[in-house]
Amino acid sequence: MPEAATESGAESGAESGAESAADTGRGAESVRPLERGLAVLRALASAPAAERTRAGDLVRTTGLARSTVDRVVATLHHLGLVRRQGQELSLTPRLMELGNAYLAASGPLDEVAARTARLADELDESVSLAVPDGDGVRFVAQATRRRAMSVAFHVGDLLPAERCAPGALFAADWSPERWDAWRARRLADPLNTGFPVVPPREIRESDFTARVTGAAETGHAVDDQLIEPGLVAVAVPVRTPDGRPPAALSAVSHTSRHSAADLADLVLGRLRAEAGELGKLFAGVGGGAEGSQDPDHHGGAVTRDAKAELGPEFLQSLARGLAVLRALGAARGDGLPLTALADATGLPRATARRCLLTLEQEGYATHTGRLFRPLPRVLELGYARLSRLPFTELAEPHLRDLVEEVHESTSVTVLDGTDIRYVARVPTVRIMSVHIAPGTRFPAYATAMGRVLLADLPAGERDALLAASAPRPLTRHTLTSPGALARAVEAAARQGYATIDEELEEGLRSVAVPLRDARGRVVAALNVAQHSGTTPLTTTRDRLLPALRRTAAAIERDLHTASRFSEFRVS
Numbered sequence: 001m002p003e004a005a006t007e008s009g010a011e012s013g014a015e016s017g018a019e020s021a022a023d024t025g026r027g028a029e030s031v032r033p034l035e036r037g038l039a040v041l042r043a044l045a046s047a048p049a050a051e052r053t054r055a056g057d058l059v060r061t062t063g064l065a066r067s068t069v070d071r072v073v074a075t076l077h078h079l080g081l082v083r084r085q086g087q088e089l090s091l092t093p094r095l096m097e098l099g100n101a102y103l104a105a106s107g108p109l110d111e112v113a114a115r116t117a118r119l120a121d122e123l124d125e126s127v128s129l130a131v132p133d134g135d136g137v138r139f140v141a142q143a144t145r146r147r148a149m150s151v152a153f154h155v156g157d158l159l160p161a162e163r164c165a166p167g168a169l170f171a172a173d174w175s176p177e178r179w180d181a182w183r184a185r186r187l188a189d190p191l192n193t194g195f196p197v198v199p200p201r202e203i204r205e206s207d208f209t210a211r212v213t214g215a216a217e218t219g220h221a222v223d224d225q226l227i228e229p230g231l232v233a234v235a236v237p238v239r240t241p242d243g244r245p246p247a248a249l250s251a252v253s254h255t256s257r258h259s260a261a262d263l264a265d266l267v268l269g270r271l272r273a274e275a276g277e278l279g280k281l282f283a284g285v286g287g288g289a290e291g292s293q294d295p296d297h298h299g300g301a302v303t304r305d306a307k308a309e310l311g312p313e314f315l316q317s318l319a320r321g322l323a324v325l326r327a328l329g330a331a332r333g334d335g336l337p338l339t340a341l342a343d344a345t346g347l348p349r350a351t352a353r354r355c356l357l358t359l360e361q362e363g364y365a366t367h368t369g370r371l372f373r374p375l376p377r378v379l380e381l382g383y384a385r386l387s388r389l390p391f392t393e394l395a396e397p398h399l400r401d402l403v404e405e406v407h408e409s410t411s412v413t414v415l416d417g418t419d420i421r422y423v424a425r426v427p428t429v430r431i432m433s434v435h436i437a438p439g440t441r442f443p444a445y446a447t448a449m450g451r452v453l454l455a456d457l458p459a460g461e462r463d464a465l466l467a468a469s470a471p472r473p474l475t476r477h478t479l480t481s482p483g484a485l486a487r488a489v490e491a492a493a494r495q496g497y498a499t500i501d502e503e504l505e506e507g508l509r510s511v512a513v514p515l516r517d518a519r520g521r522v523v524a525a526l527n528v529a530q531h532s533g534t535t536p537l538t539t540t541r542d543r544l545l546p547a548l549r550r551t552a553a554a555i556e557r558d559l560h561t562a563s564r565f566s567e568f569r570v571s
Contacts (some may be wrong), residue, residue: 020079032319033072036064038381040072043083044091045382046196051253052088065496072225075315083397091382093394093558098322099156099383101329102374103140103565107282108247113565116249117143119274123267126252129238129278132133132170133376134363135161135182136195139384140376153197155566156383159227160192162208163201166237166248170222171212173245183554197384199228220268223545224260232260234267238275240283249275263279287314298434304359317355320347323548324355328365335371388564391524392424392438394562395555400428402551406544408530410551411436412515415453415571418469422569445471445485446478448498448512449525453491456514456522462489477502497545501537509537511544513552515570518560523570526552 043061047053058069066179073089076082081095103109112129115170119142120127129141137159153159161167161182174182183205191200203226211298215221221536223233235250249268260265327344330336336344342352359365363377402410409427413420419441427435444450445466454462471480479485492498497513512527528544562568 002208006233009498016349019498031317031321031354033315033317033390034355034358035362036062036068037072037076037315037321038319038364039064039074040069041091041381043096043447044089045380045385049385049388053087054087058089071313071315071451072318074313075318076313079319081322084398085397090548091386092397093386093389093562095382096386096561096564098325098381099379100561100564101326102376102378103155105327105331106140106188106375107142107332107375109565111281112278113141113143115274115278119143119270122147123270124249125257125263125267126251128250130159130164130166130235131247131376132161133158133179133379135171135174137161137164137166137170137248138379140566145565154384154387155387156379156387157196157197158384159198160195160203160381162186162203163192163195163198163223163226165221165223165233165250168208168211168215169235169237169245169248171208171215191330219240220264220271222260222264224239225255230255232258233262234260234264234271235274238278238282240279242283247278249278305517320351321355321358323347324352325359325361325364325374325378326501328372331357331371331373334368335373337370338372341372387562387568388511389562390416391559391568392571394558395424396426398554401554402426402528402547402553403428405547406515406528408528408544409436410526410528412524412526412555413447413449413453414525415444415450416441416571418444420453420467420525421448421571441472442504443469443474445469445480446474446504448492448500448510449527451489451492451498452512452514452525454489454520455498471511474504475502479503497541497548499537499541507532509540511541511548513545513548515552515559517556517570518563523559525556 014505039062040058043058044053047057047061055066055069056072058064058073059066061067064072071258073082073084078086079094081092083090083092091154097471104318106366116127116129122146123403126142127145128139128142130139132138138488139153139155139157139159142153142155159167161171171179171182185194186205190202191309192198192202193200211221220234220236223231223235226232227230228439231252233250233252237245237250238247239453249269249271251263253263280312324341325344327341328336330340330344338349338353338356341356345352348457356365356367360367365372365374367373372386387489391412399410399412401527404427407428409425411422411426412424413422415421420443422438425436425438442450444454454465462477463482467483471478479488488498497511499509499511508529510527510529511533512525514522515524515526526548528548530540559568559570
């Protein structure tokens with residue numbers, strides 16, 4: 001018997017008879033643990049953000065047995081995709097690697113995002129790129145304007161086709177079967193309550209079909225407050241030279257700035273010109289370009305090690321299926337053959353094939369001939385939800401882990417003029433501790449985090465900031481002379497960390513390391529602060545630095561993943 005069949009059967013056999021009965025009629029070769037893992041991820045992704053999710057909630061949402069949910073959660077936790085804090089469960093930014101795999105396979109989105117941002121600057125309006133996803137529209141690139149009234153959509157969000165301008169463009173190419181599916185969905189959910197990013201509203205079929213006909217005739221579509229009152233948009237198709245419309249480009253504004261007709265007059269020419277250039281980019285995508293294989297997620301050896309460590313609590317088939325989904329990130333152009341996916345994941349071809357069939361069945365992948373590629377529905381697995389995370393929420397779980405390890409308070413700051421400003425903090429619990437709230441500011445020259453942040457600046461900018469700070473002694477230990485401060489900042493740049501001892505406040509000591517974005521630029525600093533006591537500073541440094549660097553690496557990994565294809569601001 002093939003390995004995959006043995007494994008899936010063993011894992012599924014431990015689960016309830018009620019679930020087995022519910023599976024009757026499913027594909028004989030589907031991987032049940034992968035199906036159930038995807039169901040749990042969907043449930044976590046769609047849970048109300050303001051509510052705490054527990055295993056019992058997942059049982060009610062998915063219909064799975066509690067024992068099954070517990071095993072799925074244990075596996076996802078081991079893979080770093082779900083975080084457990086007591087009984088509460090949440091998705092981690094690492095899950096965005098699956099959505100990033102789809103986006104990487106979709107085309108040159110780095111260049112597309114850059115062009116979209118430039119167009120938004122030129123038009124002074126928000127600009128987005130969307131792709132069809134069944135009878136919906138999924139955003140894959142977004143450049144927004146910062147205004148009191150601005151677009152709040154994120155990469156990964158799904159809109160009903162009848163409620164947005166790109167939907168009319170895509171529906172012009174729908175098959176009769178797709179129209180039937182759309183009508184069935186509207187009959188079951190006429191107010192679009194299944195689309196949480198839009199307010200409930202019913203759109204008549206005759207109104208939608210009229211807009212579809214108009215879009216086919218004019219080559220553009222207009223959204224006149226269909227999504228919500230006040231929001232207007234204009235969209236044009238992005239067509240490749242062979243006529244395919246893989247995406248739609250939109251400009252979005254508010255009625256306080258433009259009517260829908262005025263917006264069309266203003267932006268239509270530039271949208272069409274830019275859509276023509278984007279069509280060339282999508283047409284130029286070749287197969288087998290940049291992959292998304294992660295050595296920490298290699299489907300073979302890592303899952304075997306986890307299985308040996310966790311035993312029956314680890315669903316190896318689920319881990320392998322997600323490894324295959326991630327490996328589809330290399331499926332540029334028409335897609336990847338089965339052999340390439342098996343090689344990328346280290347899995348037997350039979351195992352990879354069954355994972356792919358399950359992913360197809362679940363709507364996350366498709367194939368043309370022998371080539372497989374991911375579908376935009378992958379983004380429903382928490383991508384939009386996680387892209388909304390502020391930096392504070394991204395960093396805090398790692399800060400809590402660090403506090404638990406070193407039993408001292410820890411913080412993250414950014415450089416704000418000549419000061420550092422606290423953006424995230426987790427204090428330790430003790431009678432005597434350092435009390436600082438997010439938003440607090442201190443002069444950068446007198447702090448370890450400030451010196452780490454200054455160390456990454458060009459020499460001229462750094463010297464100008466230090467001079468503008470007008471350093472003065474805050475304690476009898478504070479460095480204030482230009483030469484001493486310059487040497488301290490240069491040491492931070494050379495060593496990759498900084499320390500201070502009673503320079504900001506008597507009795508306060510700190511060790512700090514930088515946090516870097518995907519381009520290697522220092523965007524924030526991480527520290528541990530404690531009472532100086534009688535321990536030598538070098539002893540404190542040697543005790544704290546390894547844990548600080550591990551935590552910085554974990555935060556950086558999440559930051560790099562979250563910002564790969566989405567706007568993400570640290571400050």
